[in-house]
Amino acid sequence: MNKVVLMGRLTKDPDLRYTSGNNTAVASFSLAVNRRFAREGQPQADFINIVAWDKSAEFCGKYFTKGLQVVVVGRIQTRTWDDNEGKRHYVTEVVAEETYFADSKRSGETGNGGSTQKTYSETPAASGDGFYPMDEDDELPF
Numbered sequence: 001m002n003k004v005v006l007m008g009r010l011t012k013d014p015d016l017r018y019t020s021g022n023n024t025a026v027a028s029f030s031l032a033v034n035r036r037f038a039r040e041g042q043p044q045a046d047f048i049n050i051v052a053w054d055k056s057a058e059f060c061g062k063y064f065t066k067g068l069q070v071v072v073v074g075r076i077q078t079r080t081w082d083d084n085e086g087k088r089h090y091v092t093e094v095v096a097e098e099t100y101f102a103d104s105k106r107s108g109e110t111g112n113g114g115s116t117q118k119t120y121s122e123t124p125a126a127s128g129d130g131f132y133p134m135d136e137d138d139e140l141p142f
Contacts, residue, residue, distance in 0.1 A: 002075040004094050006048060007102050008033035009069050014052075016061030027057035029064065031072065050074070052096040060099055073098040 008031035016027045029052075032045045050072055052060045064070060074096040082088050 003073070004076055005071065005073050006031055006033050006050075006094065007069065007071045008045070008048070010064055010066050011047060012066045014057075014060045014064050016057060025054055025057040025061070027052045027060040029060065031070070049091070049093040050096050051077075051093050052099065056096055056099055060096070063101075064099075069102040071098075071100040071102045072096045073100075 011030040011032050014027040014029040016025065018025055029050050031048045031050055033048055034045050035043070038044050072094060074094045076092065077095050078090065078092045080088055080090050
């Protein structure tokens with residue numbers, strides 16, 4: 001089984017683009033995921049590359065911003081390619097299958113006169129746009 005669940009903060013805004021052939025949305029971003037245990041002098045976090053496709057990519061491109069804490073559920077993928085000089089490149093990344101906000105409403109509010117800010121998560125849906133409101137007391141999928 002190849003399944004990954006990560007919670008971390010975006011290191012920069014997602015890069016949303018569209019493929020040239022069939023105009024499919026693809027978003028790339030990196031999550032800083034804190035290590036549970038870290039030895040002195042060792043990094044405190046790992047930086048994990050994430051790729052989202054289609055509606056999930058558009059959701060990430062529209063709502064995710066640098067510093068936001070999110071949860072990504074997906075699978076690990078490795079791939080290789082040769083550049084113009086014939087040098088082989090290897091990359092390991094997580095392909096996002098589900099994405100969620102992990103910041104509380106209070107930390108995500110923008111001073112809008114005391115009104116509450118709605119957060120949304122994307123989950124697989126048989127119909128509709130796949131975006132469902134989340135409340136502060138909703139549980140994460142793990």
